[in-house]
Amino acid sequence: VTLFGNSKTATAEGIDCIGINDGSDYQYAAASLLTGANLADNGTEIIGVRFFVRDGAKSGSIFLGTDYENPTMEKEFTYKKGGWQYVLFDEPFTLTGEDIYIGYTITGSGYLLGYESTSRNLAGEMMLFNGSWATFKEVVRATGKWAMQAIMRGGDYSTAVQHDLVIENVENMFTAALDGWNMPLSFEVRNNGVKTAHNVKAV
Numbered sequence: 434v435t436l437f438g439n440s441k442t443a444t445a446e447g448i449d450c451i452g453i454n455d456g457s458d459y460q461y462a463a464a465s466l467l468t469g470a471n472l473a474d475n476g477t478e479i480i481g482v483r484f485f486v487r488d489g490a491k492s493g494s495i496f497l498g499t500d501y502e503n504p505t506m507e508k509e510f511t512y513k514k515g516g517w518q519y520v521l522f523d524e525p526f527t528l529t530g531e532d533i534y535i536g537y538t539i540t541g542s543g544y545l546l547g548y549e550s551t552s553r554n555l556a557g558e559m560m561l562f563n564g565s566w567a568t569f570k571e572v573v574r575a576t577g578k579w580a581m582q583a584i585m586r587g588g589d590y591s592t593a594v595q596h597d598l599v600i601e602n603v604e605n606m607f608t609a610a611l612d613g614w615n616m617p618l619s620f621e622v623r624n625n626g627v628k629t630a631h632n633v634k635a636v
Contacts, residue, residue, distance in 0.1 A: 434585070434586050435475055435584075435586070435588055436483055436583070436585070437467065437583050437585055438465060438467060438581055438582030439465055439557075439558070440465075440549055440580045440581055440582055442485075442549060442580055445516065447549060448485055448547045448548070449549070449550060450486075450487045450544040450545060450546055450547050450548070451544055451545075451548060451573055452489075452541075452542075452546055453542075453543075454542065454544055455542075456542060458491065458541055458542050459540070459542070459562075460540045461540075461545065461562060462536060462537070462538040462539075462560065462561035463484070463536055463537060463546055463560055463561075464534045464535070464557075464558075464560075464561075464566075464579075465535055465536065465557060465558055465559075465578065466532060466533075466534050466557020466558070466559075467534070467535060467557075467583060468532050469530045469532050469533070470530075472533060472583070472585070474588075475583075476585030477527065477585075477586070477587030477588070478525040478527055478528065478585065478587050479497060479522075479525065479528065479533070479585055480521055480525045480526075480584050480586055481495065481508075481520050481521035481522055481583075481584035482495040482497070482518075482520055482535050482536070482581065482582070482583060482584060483518065483520075483581065483583075483584055484537050484547065484579070484581040485516065485517050485547030485580035485581070486515060486539055486545050486546060487515040487545055488515035488543070489515070489542050489545055490512045490539045490540065491512060491540050491541045492512060492539075492540050492541075493510055493538050493540065494507050494508060494509040495507070495520045495522070495535075495536070496536050496537070496538070497522075497534060497536070497583075498533070498534060499531050499534070500534070501534040501536055501566065504534070504536070505526070506522055508521070508523060512539075512541075518537075519584065521584065534557070534559070535582075536559075536581070538561075546560075546579070547580035547581075548569070548573075548580055549577060549578055549580055550575070550577050551576045551577050551578055554568065554569070555569070555576075555578050556568065558577065558578050558579055560572045560573070
């Protein structure tokens with residue numbers, strides 16, 4: 434399993450969050466465009482979405498598709514606490530070379546949506562607010578990218594392309610897989626993407 438997205442962040446460090454903190458609940462949606470070529474370098478299937486939100490959320494869903502306004506797949510999830518969320522679809526999405534948007538919706542109050550500041554605007558970073566979609570820059574009035582990645586499998590992990598492999602919080606992925614998801618997960622840990630690592634322990 435590998436994580437791929439415009440965001441390369443593996444921890445909460447360097448992540449800012451945006452939203453409205455007036456005590457009311459709002460519904461937000463965030464979408465990030467991943468090119469077909471880059472997706473192909475990292476795997477053959479998308480099995481879920483990893484994203485960062487802070488406490489204050491109450492409900493949400495993940496989605497993907499070639500059109501962020503009319504996604505191909507969606508999956509509701511139960512929000513538990515702020516931080517990195519690992520949510521798996523009911524079945525994997527097989528990649529066919531097209532550009533894909535991954536995203537999530539979230540309802541709640543406060544500064545919820547995690548993002549990283551950037552020096553330039555990424556055109557494929559989208560946000561839904563007040564019922565309409567616009568680019569991250571148009572809504573936030575700043576340049577940034579969502580703290581969000583596709584959870585993928587089927588890549589050629591003998592190469593160095595998969596530089597975003599993250600194994601922290603793997604327990605959360607197993608929990609999601611066991612909760613109504615009928616596809617098995619398997620993990621292979623390699624040393625620098627070349628040789629299988631030995632003496633690896635779960636902690």
